[in-house]
Amino acid sequence: MTPRSEEVLENIRERLRMENEPRERIDPRARKVWTISGAMGAAVVMAIALAYWFAIPALDAPAWTGWLALALALGYAVWGIYMAPLLRTRFWRYEVREKEMEIQHGILVIKRHLIPMVRVQFVDTEYGPLMRYFGLTTLYVSTAATRFAIPALPKERAEALRGEIATLARVSEEDV
Amino acid sequence: MSEYRRQHPLLVLLDTGRGLISNIGVALVIAVSLPSSTFGGFVGAFIVALLALFALSIVYNGLRWRFFFYRYEEGMVHIRQGILFKRERTIRRERVQSINVYANVVQQALGLRTLQIKTAGVGVDAEVNLRAVSKEEAERIRQHLNKEGEAREGGLEEVAKALRALQGRDLWLAGLTSGRFMALFSVAAVALSQVIDYIPQTLIDQALARITGVPLLLGLGIVLALFFATWALSTVVFALQFANFTVRRFEDRLELDWGVIKRSHVTVRLHRLQAVVVQQGLLRQPLGLCTLLVEVAGGGAKEHEKVSVLYPMLRMREVEGFLRDLLPEYRLPSGATRAPERARRRYLFRSTVPMALLVAVLLVASYHWNVPYGGAALLLLVPAPLLGRSRHSNAKFSIDGDQLTIGFRSLGLYQVLIGREHVQSLSLLANPFQRLGRLRTLSISLLSSPAGKAYALKDLDASDAWAVREWYSMG
Numbered sequence: 040m041t042p043r044s045e046e047v048l049e050n051i052r053e054r055l056r057m058e059n060e061p062r063e064r065i066d067p068r069a070r071k072v073w074t075i076s077g078a079m080g081a082a083v084v085m086a087i088a089l090a091y092w093f094a095i096p097a098l099d100a101p102a103w104t105g106w107l108a109l110a111l112a113l114g115y116a117v118w119g120i121y122m123a124p125l126l127r128t129r130f131w132r133y134e135v136r137e138k139e140m141e142i143q144h145g146i147l148v149i150k151r152h153l154i155p156m157v158r159v160q161f162v163d164t165e166y167g168p169l170m171r172y173f174g175l176t177t178l179y180v181s182t183a184a185t186r187f188a189i190p191a192l193p194k195e196r197a198e199a200l201r202g203e204i205a206t207l208a209r210v211s212e213e214d215v
Numbered sequence: 216m217s218e219y220r221r222q223h224p225l226l227v228l229l230d231t232g233r234g235l236i237s238n239i240g241v242a243l244v245i246a247v248s249l250p251s252s253t254f255g256g257f258v259g260a261f262i263v264a265l266l267a268l269f270a271l272s273i274v275y276n277g278l279r280w281r282f283f284f285y286r287y288e289e290g291m292v293h294i295r296q297g298i299l300f301k302r303e304r305t306i307r308r309e310r311v312q313s314i315n316v317y318a319n320v321v322q323q324a325l326g327l328r329t330l331q332i333k334t335a336g337v338g339v340d341a342e343v344n345l346r347a348v349s350k351e352e353a354e355r356i357r358q359h360l361n362k363e364g365e366a367r368e369g370g371l372e373e374v375a376k377a378l379r380a381l382q383g384r385d386l387w388l389a390g391l392t393s394g395r396f397m398a399l400f401s402v403a404a405v406a407l408s409q410v411i412d413y414i415p416q417t418l419i420d421q422a423l424a425r426i427t428g429v430p431l432l433l434g435l436g437i438v439l440a441l442f443f444a445t446w447a448l449s450t451v452v453f454a455l456q457f458a459n460f461t462v463r464r465f466e467d468r469l470e471l472d473w474g475v476i477k478r479s480h481v482t483v484r485l486h487r488l489q490a491v492v493v494q495q496g497l498l499r500q501p502l503g504l505c506t507l508l509v510e511v512a513g514g515g516a517k518e519h520e521k522v523s524v525l526y527p528m529l530r531m532r533e534v535e536g537f538l539r540d541l542l543p544e545y546r547l548p549s550g551a552t553r554a555p556e557r558a559r560r561r562y563l564f565r566s567t568v569p570m571a572l573l574v575a576v577l578l579v580a581s582y583h584w585n586v587p588y589g590g591a592a593l594l595l596l597v598p599a600p601l602l603g604r605s606r607h608s609n610a611k612f613s614i615d616g617d618q619l620t621i622g623f624r625s626l627g628l629y630q631v632l633i634g635r636e637h638v639q640s641l642s643l644l645a646n647p648f649q650r651l652g653r654l655r656t657l658s659i660s661l662l663s664s665p666a667g668k669a670y671a672l673k674d675l676d677a678s679d680a681w682a683v684r685e686w687y688s689m690g
Contacts, residue, residue, distance in 0.1 A: 055650050057643075058677065138689040148646040155689055158639050183512070184639040184667025185660045 057149055061134035061141045068173045069191030070128040076169060077119035081112070088112035133189045135200060137207060140180065142187050158182040159208035162201045166194075180204065219284035219295065223327055226347035230276040231269065232321075238268045285345060287359050292332060294343055306332060306342060311360050312487055312512075316353050316480040323478065328353035332360065361468070361482070375463035375470070377540040381527055382459070389528030390453035392498040396446040403445050404438070457527045464541045469525075487512050489637045489661045491525065491545045493534060495628040503531045512662040545632045548613035548620040552682075558654055558674035559607045565673075566603030570595055602626075610672055612657070612679075614686050621659065621672050631670050637661055641687045643680050644671075655680035 089112075092105040123146050132143040140159075143151035161181045170176065176197035178189045192200065246261035254260040283296045290308035295301065317329045330353045332343035348356070381389065460473040469488075471481045492508040499505055507525040529537055538545050554562075574592045581589025602624075609624040617635045622628070644656040657680050658671040675683075 051651065054653060055647060057645065057650070058681065145644075148644055149650070150642055150644045152640055152642045153684055153687060154640045155687075182639040182660070182667075183662045185669075187640070 057130075057143060057151060061132040061143050061151070063133050065128065065131045065133070065189065065191045066175060066193055066196075067128065068175060069131070070124045072169050072173055072175065072191060073124035073127060074120055077124055078116075081116035081119045084115050085112045131190070135204065135207075140204065142180075142189060144188075152185075152187050154180060154182060154185075154187060156204070156207040159204060162204045162208070164197045164201055219286045219293075221280060221284060222345055223325075223347040223349060224280065225325055225327065227273060227276045227280050229321065229327075229347055230279070231272050234272050234276075235269075238265060238272065242268055285343075287356055290360070292343060292356070292360065304342070308360050312484055314357050314360055314482045316357060318350075318478050320476055322347070323476075326350050330356060357480075357482070375465055377464040378461060379526065379537065379541060380459065380461040381457065385528060386454050386458060386460075387450065388504070389457065390450035391446070392496065392502060392504060392528070393449065393453045394496045394498045395453060396442075396449040399449050400442055400445040403441055407437075407441065453527075457524075460527055462526060462541060469541070471525075483509070483511055485544070488542075489633070489663060491538070491542065491632040493547075493630040493632070495531070497627055499528070500628055505529055505531055505534065507534070507537070510661060510663040510668065544634065545618065546615065547630075547632075548615050548618075551611035551613045551620075551622065552675075552679050554607055554610040554672075554674050555654075555676045555679075557652060558610075558676075559604070561648075561652075561654070561674050562607035562610070563600055563603040566606065567596075567599045570599035607674075610674070612672060612675070612683060614683065619659070619683065619686065621657075621670055623670075623672060633659060633661060633670075635687060638687060639667065641684060642669075643684060645677075649674065653677040657683055 088108040091108045095102060095105045126146045127144070130143060130145050130149050134141045137156070139153060139155045141151060141153050143149065159180055160183055161179075163179045163181075164176045165179060166176045170191070173191075174194050175191045176194045178192055178197045178200055180187050180189075189197075189200075242261055242264040245264040246257055249260045249264075254263045278298050279296075282298050284294070286293045286295075292306045294304045294306075296303075311332055313331075313333045315331045315333070317331075318327065319329075322328060326349060327347045328350050330343075330345040330348055345353075345356075455475050456477075457473050458475045461471070463470045467485055469483045469485070471479075471483070473479055488509055489512050490510040492510065493505050494508055495505045506528055508523050509525045511523075526537065535547050538547065574595050577592035577595075578589060580586070581592065606624045609622055609628060611622045613620045613622075619633050619635065619638070620630055621633075622630045639660045639662055642658040642660070644658060645654065649655065653676065654674045655677050656671055656673045657675055658669050660667055660669045662668075
């Protein structure tokens with residue numbers, strides 16, 4: 040690769056990142072969780088596509104639709120098992136400061152939310168069976184109008200954060 | 216005032232009357248299900264069932280009235296209710312978010328009012344709902360709970376700091392430009408087209424035979440007549456709804472009154488006010504007119520409990536003075552930062568491509584089913600890019616001290632004035648194309664009735680969007 044094209048690539052990479060990303064990453068085990076749940080979703084989609092493929096003679100549909108269904112299911116599998124978990128773990132960041140917290144997430148559309156501590160109304164933690172197997176917990180932060188999540192934190196970290204945020208989120212009287 | 220009292224006994228009749236319609240339905244079901252010989256056939260059974268239901272509901276509503284008490288003293292309202300399961304509730308003056316007084320036609324004729332007291336809870340229904348109190352009693356309770364009640368106990372009467380009323384020609388102008396006839400017109404047009412289907416074909420043929428040569432003109436005439444009729448009707452409805460609209464500013468709250476047939480009175484505590492919206496509808500913008508709307512936290516989810524109109528119609532040049540007098544907490548921005556030039560094609564894409572797809576579908580469909588004038592769908596392609604262009608040039612924001620103002624066009628033109636302390640959270644969003652073009656979507660969440668609400672501004676320059684984030688950030 041020529042230095043010039045490398046420069047162009049680097050420029051594109053830089054643009055695709057958000058500026059001043061929040062400091063902390065989520066637990067790398069999150070990717071395993073998403074890969075597994077993605078694989079389960081992909082298996083269901085693949086099963087449906089296969090069922091359609093086998094049913095084509097009975098349905099009297101053109102053969103290419105069967106191949107199309109299989110191709111779509113395969114594409115979905117690649118996306119759900121590899122791409123989406125990769126991008127998700129790549130972009131998911133958070134940072135808790137004294138007066139505010141920041142969460143960034145997304146797969147294609149990257150969203151970053153700034154939540155002042157005084158606006159936080161509740162903090163709760165939640166985990167499903169898969170998350171629990173890996174010792175991970177999702178932390179939810181709710182304001183009066185919105186709810187945000189930091190997924191896949193180690194259990195102890197999530198509980199510590201929950202306490203920390205709850206203490207920092209002083210309820211101010213004059214606000215609704 | 217310290218003894219418990221009941222609401223007006225007429226409540227029993229009001230509630231029974233309200234339940235009448237649903238009772239008719241139930242009575243029909245009962246009448247149908249009874250053996251046909253009882254009570255002399257269907258009609259007899261229906262009347263007997265209706266009377267029985269009526270008696271039952273009088274007894275039930277009577278008991279409800281008999282066991283519903285309220286009391287107010289020293290800045291508190293107590294409610295005690297329940298026939299079997301007793302429930303008591305106390306609301307303190309400081310917790311009251313809004314007090315609404317309503318009267319429908321029947322209540323007005325009887326001199327009664329509905330009084331609702333709401334606190335900041337997220338529940339849909341009012342915390343206290345007195346549905347039949349005399350006009351004077353409603354006023355007494357309201358004053359008791361207002362700060363003004365505290366002053367009155369000391370013998371002082373509070374005067375509004377500023378007042379504004381919509382009257383005379385302005386009211387009619389507001390009605391004419393409300394744009395409500397568009398919805399009414401389309402409903403009427405659809406209804407009419409349904410009616411035409413039911414007219415026997417022979418009749419239509421006869422009618423057409425008499426007026427041969429001008430069917431197109433006739434059709435156009437009908438549409439035009441319908442257009443003006445719905446416009447006039449919606450204007451009158453608007454004028455009746457918003458007649459005598461007054462807004463008064465007190466130290467800690469706004470009080471709004473409006474309506475002739477249905478009088479409404481709404482109190483909005485200032486700390487409930489989350490944002491002011493200057494809305495210029497399509498009909499109002501060319502005339503330099505606008506509507507002032509407000510986003511209010513708390514309050515109910517039902518339409519009539521929502522406060523959204525701060526002032527039904529105002530000239531754009533009067534907005535500044537209006538805010539200075541009634542809401543000095545908000546002001547119109549002086550300058551603005553706009554979406555950059557390079558964002559224009561994204562705006563054009565968003566407004567044109569979905570429309571082009573729709574037109575393509577319409578064209579294919581009309582060709583397939585042989586609809587005449589199907590090509591007219593192409594006309595839809597003209598306004599789409601114009602809208603996109605206008606949306607791009609009207610996407611802007613401005614920061615003045617603690618106030619953020621965002622301007623955008625959906626169909627009408629909007630300016631949303633938000634104080635920093637009312638922004639619940641701020642988000643920056645970017646899809647891969649936006650990231651490559653260094654563009655960001657800015658989204659502001661605020662509290663609104665009944666749930667949260669977000670205002671978004673698409674495709675701002677990344678550094679401009681970052682500046683808004685910095686403004687909101689507390690470090």
